[in-house]
Amino acid sequence: MAEILIVDDVAENLQILQLILRDEGHKVFAAISGEIALNIAHEHSPELVISDINMPVMDGLALCKTLKSSAKTRDIPVIFVSAERETDNIVEALEVGGVDYITKPFKPAEVLARVNTQLKLLDAHRLAVKQQLSQVMNQMVVGIAHEINTPLGAAITAVTHFESILTQLLGAFEQETLSAQQLMDGLSESKQGVALCERNLLRVAQFVKVLKEIARVERPTSPTQLSVIALLNDLKSDWGKKDVQIQVSAVEASFVSDRDILMSVFNNLIENSVAHGNLKSDKAISIEVALKEQHIEFLYYDHGEGLQGISIDELLKPFITTKRGNSGHVGLSAPVTANLISSALKGAYQLLDRGRGLEWMIEIPENSD
Structure with missing residues (x-):
C-alpha cells in the first residue's frame, strides 16, 4: 500500500486519520506541525500528503507552497483538511497546488475515497512511464500525464464544492429560511468556484493540445x-x-x-x-x-x-x-x-x-x- 504523511496540530485528528488509513494497510507518517512535515517529506518522500489548513506558525497553505517549491517534493499530491463551516480557504488551498480536500469531522468512506482517487492517479502515472516511447517523448508524455492531475483534480473539486453550495441554498429556499445575505454569500462563493474551474479546465485543454502535438512526432507524415x-x-x-x-x-x-x-x-x-x-x-x-x-x-x-x-x-x-x-x-x-x-x-x-x-x-x- 502507500506511504502517506498526515499533518495536523491537533493530536486527536492525527489519531483518527491514522486509524482510518492504517486499517487499509497504508504506512502513515504523522506530523504535528508544518515544519516537522517538511523534514519527514524530504526524508521519506511519501506518495501523498494530507494536511490541515489552519495550523500555527506554518499553516497548510504555506506547507504546500514550500513542498511545491522543492524539486524533491513538488510532485507529491496534497489533500487539504478543513472543517465543514470553514470553506473560505478551500479555493486558495487549491490555487496553491492542492488536489482535493476532506472535511471535518472525518467520514472514513470519504477519506478513503479521496485518498484512493489520488493513488489511482499516481498508479496511472507509473503505468505511463512504462510505455515504449523514445526517451524525450517518454519524458514529455509522462510529465503531462502527471501535470494534468492537478488542474483536473482542482476543477473536479471546484465543481463538487459548487454543487454543495447550491444544495445548501436550495435547502434553505425550500425551508423558507434563505436570507438575502446567505444568497449573496453563496453566489459569491459559487462565482469563485466557477472561475477556478474554468482556469483549470483551460489548463487541461492546453495539456491535451500538447499531447496531440507530441503524437504528431510518432505518426506517419503526409507530405x-x-x-x-x-x-x-x-x-x-x-x-x-x-x-x-x-x-x-x-x-x-x-x-x-x-x-x-x-x-x-x-x-x-x-x-x-x-x-x-x-x-x-x-x-x-x-x-x-x-x-x-x-x-x-x-x-x-x-x-x-x-x-x-x-x-x-x-x-x-x-x-x-x-x-x-x-x-x-x-x-x-x-x-x-x-x-x-x-x-x-x-x-x-x-x-x-x-x-x-x-x-x-x-x-x-x-x-x-
Missing part, C-alpha cells in the same frame, strides 16, 4: 507539394484574426513537406512568443525565408525580450518556461517544436541569441517524402 508564400500568407491570416502581426520576407518556392506539422511548428513558436516574449507593440514578428542547397531556411524572430535568465539548453527541456507572461503556459512549446522539426519533418534547427528576441533558424528539406 504534399507546398508553396512558401501561400503557407506564410495562411499563417499571417490566421494570426491576424488574433491581432498578432507577422512580417514576411520570402521568395516563392515549392517544396514537399507535411503542411499540418509545419504549421504546428510556427503556431507553437508564435504562441510561445505571445505568452512569454513581452513583444513590442510597434514590432511585428518576423519570418524570413531563404533558398539553400536542397533545403528551405526559415528564420523566425519576435523582437521580444529573448532568452533572459535562461539558457538555450534549458529552454529545450520539458516543462521549462521563461516564467514571464502567461502563467498558465505549460512549458512544452520549445521541446515539442524541436522534436517536430527534427523527427517529423526530418529537418534541423538552431536557437540564436542575437538581440532580436526569441530566434529560431529552421531548415526543412525541399523534399521530405
Whole structure:
C-alpha cells in the first residue's frame, strides 16, 4: 500500500486519520506541525500528503507552497483538511497546488475515497512511464500525464464544492429560511468556484493540445507539394484574426513537406512568443525565408525580450518556461517544436541569441517524402 504523511496540530485528528488509513494497510507518517512535515517529506518522500489548513506558525497553505517549491517534493499530491463551516480557504488551498480536500469531522468512506482517487492517479502515472516511447517523448508524455492531475483534480473539486453550495441554498429556499445575505454569500462563493474551474479546465485543454502535438512526432507524415508564400500568407491570416502581426520576407518556392506539422511548428513558436516574449507593440514578428542547397531556411524572430535568465539548453527541456507572461503556459512549446522539426519533418534547427528576441533558424528539406 502507500506511504502517506498526515499533518495536523491537533493530536486527536492525527489519531483518527491514522486509524482510518492504517486499517487499509497504508504506512502513515504523522506530523504535528508544518515544519516537522517538511523534514519527514524530504526524508521519506511519501506518495501523498494530507494536511490541515489552519495550523500555527506554518499553516497548510504555506506547507504546500514550500513542498511545491522543492524539486524533491513538488510532485507529491496534497489533500487539504478543513472543517465543514470553514470553506473560505478551500479555493486558495487549491490555487496553491492542492488536489482535493476532506472535511471535518472525518467520514472514513470519504477519506478513503479521496485518498484512493489520488493513488489511482499516481498508479496511472507509473503505468505511463512504462510505455515504449523514445526517451524525450517518454519524458514529455509522462510529465503531462502527471501535470494534468492537478488542474483536473482542482476543477473536479471546484465543481463538487459548487454543487454543495447550491444544495445548501436550495435547502434553505425550500425551508423558507434563505436570507438575502446567505444568497449573496453563496453566489459569491459559487462565482469563485466557477472561475477556478474554468482556469483549470483551460489548463487541461492546453495539456491535451500538447499531447496531440507530441503524437504528431510518432505518426506517419503526409507530405504534399507546398508553396512558401501561400503557407506564410495562411499563417499571417490566421494570426491576424488574433491581432498578432507577422512580417514576411520570402521568395516563392515549392517544396514537399507535411503542411499540418509545419504549421504546428510556427503556431507553437508564435504562441510561445505571445505568452512569454513581452513583444513590442510597434514590432511585428518576423519570418524570413531563404533558398539553400536542397533545403528551405526559415528564420523566425519576435523582437521580444529573448532568452533572459535562461539558457538555450534549458529552454529545450520539458516543462521549462521563461516564467514571464502567461502563467498558465505549460512549458512544452520549445521541446515539442524541436522534436517536430527534427523527427517529423526530418529537418534541423538552431536557437540564436542575437538581440532580436526569441530566434529560431529552421531548415526543412525541399523534399521530405
